[in-house]
Amino acid sequence: DIVMTQSPDSLAVSLGERATINCKSSQSVFYSSDNKNFLAWYQQKPGQPPKLLISWASTRESGVPDRFSGSGSGTDFTLTISSLQAEDVAVYYCQQYYTTSYSFGQGTKLEIK
């Protein structure tokens, strides 16, 4: 099974500042025949289900603010929030959908400094 490891486990950032969350997979999630990375990012606020923010490592879902961006390829990925807003306080998860285990990272808790 592919193991997804996020860093850091928690992060405190000032309003308006940049937040960066990293995700590393134990094996590549790049599928050469599709030329795509099978990697997603989700946001989960308390008492709510996870919400898909980014798929294919860098494709923002409809309605997701453009301050959210994803990058990376192969085994190393990054979610960046360019200018943190109060409503971005949440736990963020990466997930691979390259294999049937659909494994998630352990989560990164993002707070306001």
Add this chain to the structure above:
Amino acid sequence: EGQLVESGGGLVQPGGSLRLSCAASGITFSSYWMHWVRQAPGKGPVWVSRIDDDGKSTNYADSVKGRFSISRDSAKNTLYLQMKSLRVEDTAVYYCVRGGTYAGRAFYIWGQGTTVTVSS
């Protein structure tokens, strides 16, 4: 965009059974792979099971294989999860999730979840 509404959760003793349901609306249910994902208190999400768009192919996490069974009724736009031989470690919020039109796709739409508690 569509909506998924789970039901059927509750308190059950170890060794017991439960059947979860997920009613889909606002989506072409029969076009999508569907999943169940669970999340134990204070933990991250864990994929449990998936079923293809026409219900002919299913897969399970090793932790539930042989105990859980996923199915779907496209006439009723409903997804099911039959859970047997429940264990304390199955305690979690169970989410119904809409995938894509192929297996390797992200989890696009999530229900609000139904809580399963396994305890004596």
